[in-house]
Amino acid sequence: MPRRGRTVGRRTILMGGAMAVLVLAVFRPSGAEAQDDPLPSWNEGVAKRSITDFVGRVTNQGGPDHVPPAERIATFDNDGTLWVEQPFYFQGAFAFDRVKALAPRHPEWKDTQPFKGILEGDPKAVAASGERGLVEIVEATHSGMTTEAFNQTVADWLRTARHPRFDRPFDSLVYQPMLELLAYLRANGFKTFIVSGGGVEFMRVFAERAYGIPPEQVVGSSGLTRFRLAQDGTPELIKEPRIEFVDDGPGKPAGINRFIGRRPILAFGNSDGDQQMLEWTAGGAGPRFLGLVHHTDGEREYAYDRQSHVGRLDEALDEAAQRGWTVVDMKRDWTTLFPPAPRSDQ
Amino acid sequence: MPRRGRTVGRRTILMGGAMAVLVLAVFRPSGAEAQDDPLPSWNEGVAKRSITDFVGRVTNQGGPDHVPPAERIATFDNDGTLWVEQPFYFQGAFAFDRVKALAPRHPEWKDTQPFKGILEGDPKAVAASGERGLVEIVEATHSGMTTEAFNQTVADWLRTARHPRFDRPFDSLVYQPMLELLAYLRANGFKTFIVSGGGVEFMRVFAERAYGIPPEQVVGSSGLTRFRLAQDGTPELIKEPRIEFVDDGPGKPAGINRFIGRRPILAFGNSDGDQQMLEWTAGGAGPRFLGLVHHTDGEREYAYDRQSHVGRLDEALDEAAQRGWTVVDMKRDWTTLFPPAPRSDQ
Numbered sequence: 001m002p003r004r005g006r007t008v009g010r011r012t013i014l015m016g017g018a019m020a021v022l023v024l025a026v027f028r029p030s031g032a033e034a035q036d037d038p039l040p041s042w043n044e045g046v047a048k049r050s051i052t053d054f055v056g057r058v059t060n061q062g063g064p065d066h067v068p069p070a071e072r073i074a075t076f077d078n079d080g081t082l083w084v085e086q087p088f089y090f091q092g093a094f095a096f097d098r099v100k101a102l103a104p105r106h107p108e109w110k111d112t113q114p115f116k117g118i119l120e121g122d123p124k125a126v127a128a129s130g131e132r133g134l135v136e137i138v139e140a141t142h143s144g145m146t147t148e149a150f151n152q153t154v155a156d157w158l159r160t161a162r163h164p165r166f167d168r169p170f171d172s173l174v175y176q177p178m179l180e181l182l183a184y185l186r187a188n189g190f191k192t193f194i195v196s197g198g199g200v201e202f203m204r205v206f207a208e209r210a211y212g213i214p215p216e217q218v219v220g221s222s223g224l225t226r227f228r229l230a231q232d233g234t235p236e237l238i239k240e241p242r243i244e245f246v247d248d249g250p251g252k253p254a255g256i257n258r259f260i261g262r263r264p265i266l267a268f269g270n271s272d273g274d275q276q277m278l279e280w281t282a283g284g285a286g287p288r289f290l291g292l293v294h295h296t297d298g299e300r301e302y303a304y305d306r307q308s309h310v311g312r313l314d315e316a317l318d319e320a321a322q323r324g325w326t327v328v329d330m331k332r333d334w335t336t337l338f339p340p341a342p343r344s345d346q
Numbered sequence: 347m348p349r350r351g352r353t354v355g356r357r358t359i360l361m362g363g364a365m366a367v368l369v370l371a372v373f374r375p376s377g378a379e380a381q382d383d384p385l386p387s388w389n390e391g392v393a394k395r396s397i398t399d400f401v402g403r404v405t406n407q408g409g410p411d412h413v414p415p416a417e418r419i420a421t422f423d424n425d426g427t428l429w430v431e432q433p434f435y436f437q438g439a440f441a442f443d444r445v446k447a448l449a450p451r452h453p454e455w456k457d458t459q460p461f462k463g464i465l466e467g468d469p470k471a472v473a474a475s476g477e478r479g480l481v482e483i484v485e486a487t488h489s490g491m492t493t494e495a496f497n498q499t500v501a502d503w504l505r506t507a508r509h510p511r512f513d514r515p516f517d518s519l520v521y522q523p524m525l526e527l528l529a530y531l532r533a534n535g536f537k538t539f540i541v542s543g544g545g546v547e548f549m550r551v552f553a554e555r556a557y558g559i560p561p562e563q564v565v566g567s568s569g570l571t572r573f574r575l576a577q578d579g580t581p582e583l584i585k586e587p588r589i590e591f592v593d594d595g596p597g598k599p600a601g602i603n604r605f606i607g608r609r610p611i612l613a614f615g616n617s618d619g620d621q622q623m624l625e626w627t628a629g630g631a632g633p634r635f636l637g638l639v640h641h642t643d644g645e646r647e648y649a650y651d652r653q654s655h656v657g658r659l660d661e662a663l664d665e666a667a668q669r670g671w672t673v674v675d676m677k678r679d680w681t682t683l684f685p686p687a688p689r690s691d692q
Contacts, residue, residue, distance in 0.1 A: 038596035070560060147603055169434045191562070204607045212417060215607030216537070217562075222604055226595035227622050234620070234631040237603050257493055257583050258568055259605060261561030276573050276581070328444040 038184040040178040047291075048333065050326045051181065054289040058265065059188050065287040069189035073264040075219075075277060076178070076258060078196035078203060080270040080311040081293050082211060084173040086302040087164070089201050089310060094157050098141035115140070137223040138199075139241035141225055147201060147237045154205040157195075171206040172342050175293075177334045178268075182211055190266070195219045195256055197248030201327045219259040243322055250271045253280035265289065272273075275316040278325065290325035292316060297331035380556040384530040387523040387682040393637075394679065397527065397671045400635040404611065405534050411633040415535035419610040420525070421565075421623060423600060424542035424549060424617040426657040427639050428557060430519040433510070435656060437548050440503050444487035452486075461486070484545075485587035488569055493547060493583045500551040517552040518688050521639075523680045524614075528557055536612070541565045541602055543594030543619055549583075565605040567593045594619045599626035609636065621662040624671065636671035638662060643677035 042048040056073065079085035097110070099118045114133035117125030125212030126133060135297050142150065150287040158171050166173060182192050194203060194213055200220030207213045224240040247255040248302065253276050267274070267281035270293040278290045294313065295304050306314040328334070354359045388394040403411040404418065425431035445455070445464045455461035460479035463471030472479060474605070488496065504517050512519060528538050538559055540549060544567030553559045570586040593601040599622050602610065613627035616639040640659065641650050651659040667675050674680070 015507055045641075070554075073562075193562075200604065200607065208416075216419075216605070218607060225600045225603055227599045227626065229625070235599065235625045237626075252574045253581065253583055254571045257571055258546065259562070261546065261564060279575070280573065280583075333356045 017105075026278055038209055039177065039180045040186070043332060045333055046179075047326055047328045051289070051291075054266070054287065055185065056187050058287055061249045066253070067265055067286060071262065071265065072188070072190040073193065073260060073262050074185050074266040075193045075195040075260075075268070075281070077271070077274045077277070078194050078198050078220075080295065081268055082174055082194070083171070083275070084163070084301065084313045085270075086165075086295075086304070087157075087310075089198070090170045091198050091228070093161065094154065094169070094202070095137050095141045097157060097161060099137065117286045135243060136241065138223075140171040140200075142199065143241040145239055145240040147225060148199060148238060151205055154202055158206055159177045166338075168338075168341055171319050173338060174210050175334070178293075179211065179339065180237055181268075182213070185266070186212070186327040191216045191217065193219060193260060193264075193341050195247065195267075195277060197221055197246065197250050197251075197297070199223075200247075205293050219247060219255045221245055221251075222241055250276045252277035255291050256280065268293070269289070269316070270295065271311045271313050273311075273315045275319060278316065279319075282323065282325075290320070290323075291328060292325060294330060296329050297337070298332075300337050301330065303331075349682045366417055384533070384589075385523065387526055387680060389681055393672055393674045393681055397530075397637075398610070400535050400633065401531065404633055413611055413632060417530075417608065417611065418534070418536040419608050420531050420536045420541065420612040421539045421541040421608060421610040421614070421627070422528070423615040423617070423620045424540050424544050424566075426641065427614055427620070428520055428524050428540070429517070430509070430512075430647065431616075431657045432641075432650070433656075435544070436516045437544050439507065439516070440500065440548065441483050441487045443503060443507060444499070446481065448487070461535055465499045481589060484569075484589065486546065488548075489585040489587040491585055493571060493585060496547060497551055504552055512684075514687055515554050516686075519684060520556050521680070522682045522685050524639075525557065525685065527614075528559070531612070532558070537563065539563045539565060539606060541593065541598050541613075541623060543567055543592065543597075545569075546593075563611055565593060567591055567597075570603075586658070594642070596622045599624035602626065613637070615638070615662070616641065617657045617659050619657075621665060623648050624662065625665075628669070628671075636666070636669075637674060638666050638671060639674045640676060642675050643683070645677075645681075646683050647676065649677075 018281050027283055039048055039051070057063060058067040060066055061270070076082055079089055083090070096118050103109055103115070103119055105207055106115070109119060114126045114137055117123065117129070129136070158169060161170060162168060163173055185192055192213055194207060194211070194217065196203060196219070200218055200222045201341035203220055204215040204218050207218050208215065215255070221243070222245050224244045225237040225243040226240050228236055228238060230236050245251065245255070252274065257275065263284040264281045265284065265287065266289040267278050268291040269278060282288050282290055292313065294317070295301060295302055295311070304311065305317060306312065317327070347401070357436040366665050370595055381616060385397070403409060404413040405413055406412055422428055425435055429436070442464050445461055449455055452461070455465060460472045460475035461484055463475070465471065475482070504515060504568045506647055507516060508514060509516055509519055531538055540553060540557070540559055540563065542549060542565070544566050546568045550561040552562050554561065563660055567589070568591050570588040571583040572586050574582055574584060576582050589598065591601070598620065602623065609630040610627045611630065611633065613624050614637040615623060620638070628634050628636055638659065641648055641657070643649060650657065663673070665671070
């Protein structure tokens with residue numbers, strides 16, 4: 001592009017201008033079409049208006065709130081914000097299924113918690129093993145293989161596993177209104193990122209297909225990997241049994257700083273684990289958008305907030321009220337929750 | 347875009363095709379202009395030809411080596427590959443200057459190595475403190491402040507410090523041929539990343555300005571940061587005195603996996619610290635480009651390889667010969683080394 005500009009010089013600019021006028025004349029949609037709604041699954045209301053108003057302001061060149069495209073960074077939590085997180089985090093379901101699949105190779109698990117609890121379907125025993133138990137489950141199911149073998153295992157699981165209530169593949173339980181929001185932001189020059197407590201490699205398997213977010217724009221928790229040359233000289237990354245970074249709560253601003261290196265101007269979450277990400281985003285100069293998804297729809301999805309074990313929304317909800325952050329009321333604000341079921345389900 | 351397509355339907359495609367033909371007819375450059383060289387600072391030869399040949403193949407839609415744009419990931423080492431690394435790593439010079447600036451607040455440094463050696467200009471004493479000494483220097487100069495204060499310190503240093511031999515700002519000592527290569531790759535749909543042993547926050551201060559590489563495409567070594575709310579409620583990230591990740595040698599494939607999540611198809615380095623990155627890149631299926639900058643030009647820059655303390659190129663040079671990687675001979679292959687000196691220098 002710069003090369004062509006240099007070659008043709010001033011004529012490029014003039015012709016480019018003429019072309020722009022011509023293109024606009026040909027493609028300008030008629031009145032009704034110009035009103036096309038970029039967020040059709042959002043009911044009219046404060047939440048929707050606050051989004052379109054914000055995008056209008058930061059993209060309004062010459063306006064007081066204009067933000068250059070390079071700084072239009074938008075970060076989204078994943079669990080409960082972009083896809084369902086009930087009745088359990090989906091990555092937890094994956095880990096449990098892996099424990100069951102690997103059990104024949106680990107006879108000792110029959111008598112060791114938290115594995116015993118998983119194999120016997122005893123969630124209380126699993127829960128009783130606490131954080132140490134969680135780490136053991138993650139390490140047993142997320143390490144000891146190459147990164148490529150792990151990715152394949154996740155892809156296979158997503159293809160076969162089903163959500164217990166909706167009887168659909170887990171990665172089809174993404175929120176249609178948020179898909180529209182992601183696309184709307186990208187069409188307005190934003191770069192969209194996931195910033196989630198979930199495992200970064202787990203999410204990358206489906207993030208591009210499900211959300212249009214490429215691997216390099218997924219920030220998450222991670223384990224250590226070790227580079228080695230296999231016996232035949234093939235370079236490999238081996239997933240080691242050691243958690244390296246937890247991208248949750250106060251870890252989210254740290255993850256944003258480490259992976260993105262630029263403060264977002266828009267952040268969306270749904271739980272207290274997103275509070276610090278929203279605070280960090282709010283703390284920058286200039287226009288900011290802070291959003292929380294409030295799960296109020298027990299009929300179409302789940303209703304939970306202050307008392308929930310998974311995805312608790314308590315202090316962040318108070319802070320949102322206090323500071324005027326946008327709270328999306330799922331029941332009130334969203335006309336549709338999910339995209340149509342994938343063909344294989346119909 | 348999808349919105350407009352949906353609205354106007356088939357007509358969009360037809361009109362778009364007609365428009366493309368028209369635009370091509372108007373803007374097609376004449377014969378000589380079409381030959382415009384995207385790499386004018388590269389002499390004709392094997393290195394240049396191997397680059398343009400590779401880019402031609404992966405962008406040739408319908409050809410056997412075509413790679414979709416999303417997978418056109420290119421990773422570049424920084425020190426010695428994109429900018430000079432002699433007679434010392436520039437970030438080391440920054441750290442030494444910081445030690446001198448901070449010394450009044452640390453009277454104990456007068457009697458403690460490695461600080462004593464820095465203050466007294468005794469490089470042997472500093473070197474004798476080994477890796478422990480290096481870690482102490484990094485921690486003393488790269489922690490104990492907010493991320494924003496650190497960025498400001500780096501920016502101030504880049505504005506004032508000068509390279510001892512070239513008497514130019516350090517961030518003007520970037521290689522013009524590599525700037526052209528980065529721009530050429532981006533113009534061909536590549537996403538360009540830095541993958542360097544240098545500190546990620548240090549590099550991000552100048553990477554966008556110097557190379558056109560945005561912060562979120564800089565991968566590097568990092569220290570721990572801690573989120574906190576200051577007394578007045580301002581959210582801050584404090585740089586802690588703990589190195590968290592060293593993005594060098596076998597750390598580079600791990601860093602690529604963690605930050606980018608997709609295997610590069612092109613990688614460029616200049617030292618044994620880049621060997622594993624090149625191996626990891628080479629290990630993927632499909633067309634691959636592996637490049638090494640060989641510093642052979644003692645007159646215009648520095649000549650060093652197998653024996654050098656900084657930027658040693660030994661095993662990687664042997665592997666390059668063995669496996670047919672492209673070795674750029676700085677003296678032979680590059681017509682110009684640096685962009686014109688910035689105005690303030692003239």
